[in-house]
């Protein structure tokens with residue numbers, strides 16, 4: 001396939017380009033920043049004209065895309081004013097998803113986030129592990145992700161395209177494993193309910209979703225199936241969320257951010273584990 005990847009210069013974007021290229025796809029990256037050359041075009045996705053044109057075709061780059069992966073965003077609150085996070089991300093995602101619809105790209109995978117389902121979990125979730133049926137935003141970044149999922153869910157009704165939202169948890173790059181030196185600290189990753197995912201496994205989830213497009217809208221959590229905390233998950237759940245129901249079949253180190261759906265439906269398994 002010829003696949004467009006927005007945010008291709010970012011942490012998840014780089015891993016995704018590498019993965020899809022290794023699988024034999026032709027990949028065209030789109031980002032605000034990046035080195036000019038084959039396989040990359042600089043685009044400001046905040047500008048609808050640029051976005052639409054870039055998805056239609058780019059001289060010397062591509063004449064049409066079979067699928068699109070949308071990862072470009074401001075990836076966390078705090079980098080810019082909160083309102084700018086919301087405006088930037090929701091505008092870019094509307095532009096990308098709507099332009100893809102206009103152009104007729106019928107296989108779209110995009111990044112949502114754990115922030116659409118309770119982060120930083122000051123309120124206890126309804127049950128553990130937390131699955132995709134729970135939606136709860138606590139800041140403008142998370143609110144944007146909830147809005148972006150809603151946009152895709154409605155666009156899915158306007159045709160027969162496949163839209164897959166991937167709710168990534170904290171993405172850990174190959175060189176960032178030092179963080180797990182603190183895995184035994186009682187509060188480590190509390191706001192992430194202990195979850196994490198290696199960037200290369202995140203890219204694997206993208207590839208699996210692209211390979212199995214289903215018309216309509218669907219959402220999957222993307223986390224390592226095992227937790228980022230040293231203690232067993234049932235003890236961690238009791239420490240952080242006393243009284244919250246915990247699945248009777250919770251695995252010893254199973255992630256409290258459920259990955260059961262993506263494992264069952266897309267065959268996701270993690271290739272990397274900090275343990």
Ligand SMILES: NC(=O)c1ccc[n+]([C@@H]2O[C@H](COP(=O)([O-])OP(=O)(O)OC[C@H]3O[C@@H](n4cnc5c(N)ncnc54)[C@H](O)[C@@H]3O)[C@@H](O)[C@H]2O)c1
Pocket residue numbers: 006007008009010011012013030031032033043044045046070071072073074075076092111112113114167168169170171172
């Ligand atoms: N990193 C995480 O822990 C994490 C967790 C959950 C969800 N996500 C989501 O995953 C996606 C990728 O995150 P990341 O960690 O790779 O972020 P990143 O900041 O490393 O990369 C994002 C890229 O998007 C580009 N970009 C931003 N605005 C743009 C615009 N208007 N036009 C073109 N390019 C633009 C940036 O230049 C950057 O290269 C984002 O949607 C993010 O919200 C990330």
